[in-house]
Amino acid sequence: MTWTDLAVRLLLFLGLFFYAAGTIGLLRFPDAASRLHALTKADNVGLGFVALAAALQWGSVAVAAKIAAVWLFAILAAGTSAQLMARMAKQEDRDGS
Amino acid sequence: MTSAFELILCLMILGTACVALFMRDFLAAVAFFVVFGNLMGLAWLTLGAVNVALAEIAIGAGVTGVLLVLSRSRLLALGEEISCGPAKPWLRLGAAAACSVFTAVLAAAVLSIAPDDGLAPVIDGLMPLIGVENPVTGVLLAFRAYDTLLESFVLLGALVAIWSLAAPAAWPRAPAALRMTDPAALNVAGSFGRLLLPVALVMAAYLVWVGSDDPGGAFQGGTVLAGGFLFAAMGGAIGLPRSDNSALRWSLVAGPLVFLAIGLAGAALGRFLAYPEGTAKALIVTIEYSLALSIGVTLALLVAGPPATTETGL
Structure with a gap:
């Protein structure tokens, strides 16, 4: 096993760890805001590690740049939908109380 | 390792399909349907069908998901109750029987195709003649261009059918705004x-x-375009055009029209939809770009719905 293989595995493991943390947070946290907090922060870090692992595995700058673009758009989409959901949840709280 | 991955993927596809069907909550069912579409895309990817995977994720999961969520909010705005009571037993049995027969016929049809049906070498031999390297594009736009030409007209026909649902007073206004109200x-x-x-x-x-x-093409590009239009319309960055807007009409028919014109020009030179030697790639790219524009605009308008008198948003 080369150093690259080792690094890819380590990065994948780190990515899965953060994904698992985000999922546990989603399932265990009590309200919308803290659930979104777990999802948006932990999952995006997890995706970052998986993307790094994939880029390293391919070992080409062009592919790495495309993977970086995918990661960037995933973060943008996740951030936008989290903002939308958080604002809706906040409004429902206000309407409910 | 690979078969374990495929097995888990199959179980997840079946699981999400079941949850999407049996979920009583409409929004949750749509969420599972979108997950199902993405997993199906992954399955096509493991089969090496990247073109189909792109189309499945973009159209099957993406645009259809938006369409379903939009239908829900429009029905809610109309004051309709979205719920389904328990179905009658004979209806359930009938549906189960019909679906089982359909699945069996489909499985028999798929399994009857030999893994080596002798088509691939034929296409590989013909590909150098048209100058494109993606065999899927070769089949769609050269060897079976009839099918794609008719598909582009079907898509246009679907939009005409939806527009025909507009109330007389609403024609030819714009569809109800997609802008979020909050x-x-x-x-x-x-x-x-x-x-x-x-x-x-x-x-x-x-x-x-x-x-x-490489994998890609007019349908995939057009769907990405439609997604961009829909997001911009939801955010209020662009408005939806009136149905008699001439720029809109031209962009709707551009793809089918260019395709048909090139096909007829081929007929004048010899055979319908036959490209003269050496010009195949240029003509195919021209057709694909005009098709992508038309597909993008048509898909976005299919989601937006018929012209409406009300100015309601989401």
Whole structure:
């Protein structure tokens, strides 16, 4: 096993760890805001590690740049939908109380 | 390792399909349907069918998901109750029987295709003649161009059918606005839509261009374009056009029209939809770009719905 293989595995493991943390947070946290907090922060870090692992595995700058673009758009989409959901949840709280 | 991955993927596809069907909550069912579509895309990817995977994720999961969520909010706005009571036993049995027979016929048809049906070598031999390297594009736009030409007309026909549902007073106004009504939400969606639309334009142009040699093409590019239009419309960055807008009409018919014109020109030179030697790639790329524009605009308008008198948003 080369150093690259080792690094890819380590990065994948780190990515899965953060994904698992985000999922546990989603399932265990009590309200919308803290659930979104777990999802948006932990999952995006997890995706970052998986993307790094994939880029390293391919070992080409062009592919790495495309993977970086995918990661960037995933973060943008996740951030936008989290903002939308958080604002809706906040409004429902206000309407409910 | 690979078969374990495929087995888990199959179980997840069946599981999400079941949850989407049996979920009573409409929104949750749609969420599972979108997950199902993405997993199906992954399955096509493991089969090596990247073109189908792209189309499945973009159209099957993406645009259809938006369409379903939009239908829900429009029905809610009309004051309709979205719920389904328990179905009658004979209806359930009938549906189960019909679906089982259909599945059996489909499985028999798929399994009857030999893994080596002798088509691939034939196409590989013909590919150098048309100058594109993606065999899927070769089949769609050269060897079976009839099918694709008719598909582009079917898509146009679907939009005409939806427009024909417009109330007489609403014609030819714009469809009901997709703009979000909540100001705070509109603010977020607006920034996202303004950022996404130009990126979607570039991405669509790229997908059509690489479609000649790598996975991609007019349908994939057109769907990305439609996604960009829809997000921009939801964020209020762009409005929806009136149905008698001439620029809109031209962009709707551009794809089928260019395709048909090139096909007829081929007929004048010899055979319908036959490309003169040496010009195949240039003509295919021309057709693909005009098709992508038409597909993008048509898909976005299919989701937006018929012209309406009301100015309601989401």
